[in-house]
Amino acid sequence: MDESKRQLWEERFEEQVNSGMTVDAWCTQKQLSKYTYYYWKQRIRKEKTESIEKNTATPLFAKLEMPTASDERITKAGLIIRWRGFELILSDHNDIALATQFIRQLSQT
Known part of the structure; x- marks a missing residue:
């Protein structure tokens, strides 16, 4: 144009x-x-x-991983999200809204 x-x-x-x-x-x-x-x-x-x-060369998705048995926090955490040096630990398996908000905020940085 x-x-x-x-x-x-x-x-x-x-x-x-x-x-x-x-x-x-x-x-x-x-x-x-x-x-x-x-x-x-x-x-x-x-x-x-x-x-x-x-x-936009990089995807706007974050890798979600369930904690491994070797992780000492396994008894406390239901889900651990690690991305670009940040970590979100969820003890409630149903708290998807918090995880979604976390990922959206990080993808904007």
């Missing part, structure tokens, strides 16, 4: 949001087709999404 065109439309999107007007009213005032507006909005959003996907 032509960089100048992308920049122009991103400026227009920002101007529309800052105007406080609806897209229809803003496009009418600027003598632009709302269909053109939405076309460019979708095209730029798709380009950004594809760029992010290409730059």
